Each structure stands twice: as structure tokens, then as C-alpha cells.
Amino acid sequence: MEASSGGCTCGQIQYSIGGPALQLVACHCGMCRRMTGAPFSSYLVVKEAQFDVTAADDSLASYAVTERATRHFCRRCGTPVFNTNPHTYTGLVMLYLGTVQGHETLVPGVAIFCEDKLPWVSLPEAAKPFAAAPRR
Ligand SMILES: [Zn+2]
Ligand SMILES: [Zn+2]
Numbered sequence: 001m002e003a004s005s006g007g008c009t010c011g012q013i014q015y016s017i018g019g020p021a022l023q024l025v026a027c028h029c030g031m032c033r034r035m036t037g038a039p040f041s042s043y044l045v046v047k048e049a050q051f052d053v054t055a056a057d058d059s060l061a062s063y064a065v066t067e068r069a070t071r072h073f074c075r076r077c078g079t080p081v082f083n084t085n086p087h088t089y090t091g092l093v094m095l096y097l098g099t100v101q102g103h104e105t106l107v108p109g110v111a112i113f114c115e116d117k118l119p120w121v122s123l124p125e126a127a128k129p130f131a132a133a134p135r136r
Contacts, residue, residue: 003044006100010077012059018050024106026127029113035071036080039118042097042108051093
């Protein structure tokens with residue numbers, strides 16, 4: 001899955017991806033809905049070592065969503081840009097799909113927390129469904 005760059009709505013935060021993305025995940029958990037305001041969220045998973053972010057001023061802010069998961073967003077425009085969870089997903093960065101340049105052509109390979117999925121949301125055929133989160 002190829003993607004090489006992205007950024008927030010106002011452009012203060014830009015990032016580059018130096019290798020192929022590992023997976024595109026659709027997450028249907030209730031926390032993602034609250035965090036994004038959207039019916040579900042989609043994350044492009046990339047290696048932290050291949051991820052570079054540049055932020056103008058102090059525009060990159062973060063919020064500890066849980067003890068383990070941190071959400072990184074633009075303080076200026078409010079765009080959620082990526083999540084990190086070094087305990088559970090060591091060495092990985094979860095990019096919010098809508099911030100990825102060229103995301104229109106990417107399709108989720110897995111869907112997680114499908115138990116909590118809104119009934120009117122349908123999964124793409126390519127996505128392997130998991131009731132909760134798959135073990136790594
Ligand atoms: Zn911004
Ligand atoms: Zn979620």
C-alpha cells in the first residue's frame with residue numbers, strides 16, 4: 001500500500017512516509033467515534049522509523065486518550081493527524097486516513113471492533129472483520 005505524504009487541514013503539520021504502509025484499518029469502536037465525531041475511523045498503519053513529521057511553531061499537540069493511546073492533532077485547525085500506542089503497537093504510527101495524500105485509492109484490509117459497528121455502516125468486501133481487535 002503506497003502513500004508518501006500527508007498533513008492537516010491548515011497545512012502547519014506535514015509528514016512524510018518513507019516506506020510501504022503495513023495496513024489500512026477501519027475501527028468501529030465507540031472511542032474512535034467520540035474522538036473523531038465520525039461513524040468510524042480509518043487508520044493507515046506505518047512504521048514509526050519510516051515516519052517523519054514537521055510541524056510549524058507548536059502546532060502539533062497531543063492528548064492521552066487512554067493510559068496507552070495518544071492522539072496527536074493540530075492545535076491550529078483541530079485535524080486529528082495520528083495516534084500512537086507504544087505499549088500495544090510498538091514501533092507503529094496510526095495515521096488518520098483523511099490526512100494521507102492520495103487516500104482515495106486505499107481500501108481497508110481489516111475492520112476491528114465490529115461488535116460496536118453502527119448498523120447502517122457496511123464493510124468493504126476486502127476488509128477482514130474482527131469482533132474486537134486482532135492479536136498481534
Ligand atoms: Zn492544522
Ligand atoms: Zn477505535
